[in-house]
Amino acid sequence: PARHTVKQRRWRAHQKQKLYSTQLSLPVPTVEQIVEQDLCLSSSDESFQDNLIIDDDEFEDNLIYDNNYDLDLNADLIESNGSIKHLFIMPEEYLFDFALKRFVEQELDESLYDGAPVTFKFYHKKILEFGNLVKLNDFNMNKLLKLIGSALPIGNKLVKSYRKLVSIFQEQPSFNEVLRCTKCLEIINNNNYCSIICERNQCQRRVADVIEHVSVDRSNRQLIEIIRRNKHLILNYPQLVDKLLPCDVLTGLVYEKKKKYLQTTFNDTFPITLMLHIDSTPVVHWIKKHTWLVTASIVEIPPPLRENQFNLLLLSLWNAPVKPDADSLLKEVCDTIKQTLIIDEIKFSIDVLLFKADLPARALATKHVHHNAYYACLECDQEGMWCEEGRFVTYPYIQSSINLPTSAHFDICAKLVHQQFSDDNYLGVKGISPLTKILDIPTQIDLDVMHLCFIGHCSLLLSKWEKMIVKETWYSGNEFLNRMK
Numbered sequence: 001p002a003r004h005t006v007k008q009r010r011w012r013a014h015q016k017q018k019l020y021s022t023q024l025s026l027p028v029p030t031v032e033q034i035v036e037q038d039l040c041l042s043s044s045d046e047s048f049q050d051n052l053i054i055d056d057d058e059f060e061d062n063l064i065y066d067n068n069y070d071l072d073l074n075a076d077l078i079e080s081n082g083s084i085k086h087l088f089i090m091p092e093e094y095l096f097d098f099a100l101k102r103f104v105e106q107e108l109d110e111s112l113y114d115g116a117p118v119t120f121k122f123y124h125k126k127i128l129e130f131g132n133l134v135k136l137n138d139f140n141m142n143k144l145l146k147l148i149g150s151a152l153p154i155g156n157k158l159v160k161s162y163r164k165l166v167s168i169f170q171e172q173p174s175f176n177e178v179l180r181c182t183k184c185l186e187i188i189n190n191n192n193y194c195s196i197i198c199e200r201n202q203c204q205r206r207v208a209d210v211i212e213h214v215s216v217d218r219s220n221r222q223l224i225e226i227i228r229r230n231k232h233l234i235l236n237y238p239q240l241v242d243k244l245l246p247c248d249v250l251t252g253l254v255y256e257k258k259k260k261y262l263q264t265t266f267n268d269t270f271p272i273t274l275m276l277h278i279d280s281t282p283v284v285h286w287i288k289k290h291t292w293l294v295t296a297s298i299v300e301i302p303p304p305l306r307e308n309q310f311n312l313l314l315l316s317l318w319n320a321p322v323k324p325d326a327d328s329l330l331k332e333v334c335d336t337i338k339q340t341l342i343i344d345e346i347k348f349s350i351d352v353l354l355f356k357a358d359l360p361a362r363a364l365a366t367k368h369v370h371h372n373a374y375y376a377c378l379e380c381d382q383e384g385m386w387c388e389e390g391r392f393v394t395y396p397y398i399q400s401s402i403n404l405p406t407s408a409h410f411d412i413c414a415k416l417v418h419q420q421f422s423d424d425n426y427l428g429v430k431g432i433s434p435l436t437k438i439l440d441i442p443t444q445i446d447l448d449v450m451h452l453c454f455i456g457h458c459s460l461l462l463s464k465w466e467k468m469i470v471k472e473t474w475y476s477g478n479e480f481l482n483r484m485k
Ligand SMILES: [Zn+2]
Pocket: 181, 182, 183, 184, 185, 186, 194, 195, 198, 199, 200, 201
């Protein structure tokens, strides 16, 4: 891809400016200022780009199935699994977005009054912090504001009420919410339009008949907050993991490889590596709807804080009477998640370590056949055998006759399905999963220890052990487990 010309940057900056001025109707920095900021931030990317060797054939191969990549951005080819090259994007654009947002915020923090020694936001933040510290209620906060205001010069910008004070620091929502059609899964617009070929297009819809789809927007507010809150852990834990938790997922081969790649490419950037997770649970008792959640946790945060609810990233939520398809649920997330963020002057590179889910969700996300089908295994190409007696598919142990498929194998199968050489699936593969943009299938698709081991096999073992173990010992074991919660 060509380098950005100054002209392109200006055009883009101009587009941004238009966006901000219409959406926020706030004063914005001039185009020249933004251009400077942009050039300064992307300088390291430019030098990286100089070292890039582009393999044109690969590049075009990857584009056949997906034309949505923005060719204006830096494209990068990495070796994965030693066998195939994947294409992923370094969205400089988002780095730029964040820098611009911070820039706008700073610009907006004006003087409290003409010639004041403090700025508007800074001073209000101090008042709010003080109020929280001494636990002032709304009534007393209003009194305090009035008292401070009475001593300030006329024309000062001090707010008059606690409610207004809080509203200064209230965050914008960081999610996109859309309604989708249950028939075609397309977004329903304000005119009740979903898709021209859909039978439900512009028909009356009941609440039970629409999909509520919430997905994280590109502001990355949630992610930035989590990183900021855990900054010291994130910077230090990867260095100490060998001593503290030698069996943690951070000591695995995939993470090591990613860390080395990052260190040799940008030595001033720290990794933020995500574990993606999908679960389909009835979160609330909906009458007709089921909820699918796409969440992520950051491996650079040590356990048990890693899975703490405040450190879990919600990426997408699908609440509907119908199952999502992999693209509607994951495409947006997979297109935008890999990026570089600058938080408190520190550069973080966001990457994905693995994906885990229970078997139905795993089949859905990887676009593979279900666990009771004939080529259900992602790790090998063994064809299952129908067991008439049990009425399920079995996989007898035959070590010699199986092959271990690579991502190249999955790509070829998906292409064959796409070209309709096969009706539904080819060797278990049903299509190109959106996950292939961010990770390697099958190496980075993890076995889910929760469902396979703890919920499945462990409960069977426990039911057997209960009959063999003395009652008192059994109860004390029970107590021990309860205490761990
Ligand atoms: Zn529709």
